[in-house]
Amino acid sequence: MPPSLPAPADMQRALALLHAGQLVGLPTETVYGLAADGLNPFALRQIFAAKGRPVDHPLILHLGDAAWLPRFAEPDPRADALAEAFWPGPLTLVMRRLPGVPDEVTGGRETVALRVPAHPVARALLWAYGRPLAAPSANRFGRVSPTTAAHVREELPGVFVLDGGPSEVGVESTIVDLSGPVPALLRPGAVSAEAIAALIGPLGSSQTVAPGTLPGHYAPRTALRLSHSPDADAEAARAQGLTVAILRAGEPQDHARRLYAELRRLDAEGVDLLLAEPSADGALGAAINDRLTRAAYGAKEPR
Ligand code: TXA
Numbered sequence: 185m186p187p188s189l190p191a192p193a194d195m196q197r198a199l200a201l202l203h204a205g206q207l208v209g210l211p212t213e214t215v216y217g218l219a220a221d222g223l224n225p226f227a228l229r230q231i232f233a234a235k236g237r238p239v240d241h242p243l244i245l246h247l248g249d250a251a252w253l254p255r256f257a258e259p260d261p262r263a264d265a266l267a268e269a270f271w272p273g274p275l276t277l278v279m280r281r282l283p284g285v286p287d288e289v290t291g292g293r294e295t296v297a298l299r300v301p302a303h304p305v306a307r308a309l310l311w312a313y314g315r316p317l318a319a320p321s322a323n324r325f326g327r328v329s330p331t332t333a334a335h336v337r338e339e340l341p342g343v344f345v346l347d348g349g350p351s352e353v354g355v356e357s358t359i360v361d362l363s364g365p366v367p368a369l370l371r372p373g374a375v376s377a378e379a380i381a382a383l384i385g386p387l388g389s390s391q392t393v394a395p396g397t398l399p400g401h402y403a404p405r406t407a408l409r410l411s412h413s414p415d416a417d418a419e420a421a422r423a424q425g426l427t428v429a430i431l432r433a434g435e436p437q438d439h440a441r442r443l444y445a446e447l448r449r450l451d452a453e454g455v456d457l458l459l460a461e462p463s464a465d466g467a468l469g470a471a472i473n474d475r476l477t478r479a480a481y482g483a484k485e486p487r
């Protein structure tokens with residue numbers, strides 16, 4: 185199903201908001217972002233205020249094309265190889281930044297995260313705007329990322345959202361850190377560590393943890409547990425008088441695409457316990473299990 189393109193009037197409105205330093209809900213192929221002019225410190229501060237996000241958590245700068253890269257990051261042949269292979273697409277590169285990148289984007293770090301999204305609406309907006317857009321996932325801090333325009337409107341009422349249909353991938357981009365001599369995987373996503381290593385050599389273990397990928401992120405309100413045998417575990421929990429919902433695995437692409445929507449839906453049902461079946465292996469399986477593990481970490485005991 186091709187993502188729908190918004191009406192020209194909606195694109196004009198989005199551009200006017202960005203020029204005025206305001207926020208726009210942006211569809212990408214991974215999840216929806218909350219976008220602001222990536223070079224305007226006033227606009228960038230609106231992001232942190234709207235999300236309730238600590239200001240030292242750095243943002244991803246979204247570019248219209250890999251050709252924009254030399255304006256923001258020091259040259260790196262590994263980045264060129266990865267950009268050639270995976271951009272536009274669900275891969276974010278952490279690189280040594282150039283001076284023009286605002287501290288509000290990097291949280292004062294010497295590095296900046298960059299990606300060229302593949303969604304046609306995101307690309308059209310970036311090209312029309314002609315400047316990078318900083319965009320975290322459009323959820324309130326610590327909550328599940330939105331994969332539809334309706335999710336964004338629920339999380340952040342009052343924010344204008346460009347509707348690009350449901351996100352194709354469904355989980356956030358892979359993040360690879362190229363700022364040191366040895367590249368490192370900071371967050372698993374649809375682009376696999378193996379595919380990255382095949383182009384730029386083996387990935388080391390990361391010296392930095394991507395701030396904001398703390399355990400306890402992606403948390404639903406309901407208690408959540410990973411379960412390899414959800415039916416048996418559900419039966420046991422029900423025997424103790426708990427109400428239970430099961431989030432089943434399945435083919436990884438489909439599982440990733442519906443993961444956050446189902447977490448939201450099941451969370452709203454108000455059951456005592458969510459049992460989530462881990463995904464099979466592969467890049468998306470690893471990404472799904474990473475998010476589920478974070479969602480389960482420190483999960484409340486069932487009511
Ligand atoms: O798929 C995605 O990446 C989505 C869409 C909207 O592009 N964006 C997204 O943004 O997931 P956010 O802010 O929710 O997650 C970005 C992650 C955060 O964990 C942040 O700490 C990390 O990227 N990050 C950003 N800049 C960094 C830097 N300079 N060094 C290390 N980690 C960085």
Ligand code: MG
Nearest residue numbers: 320321322329
């Ligand atoms: Mg996020």
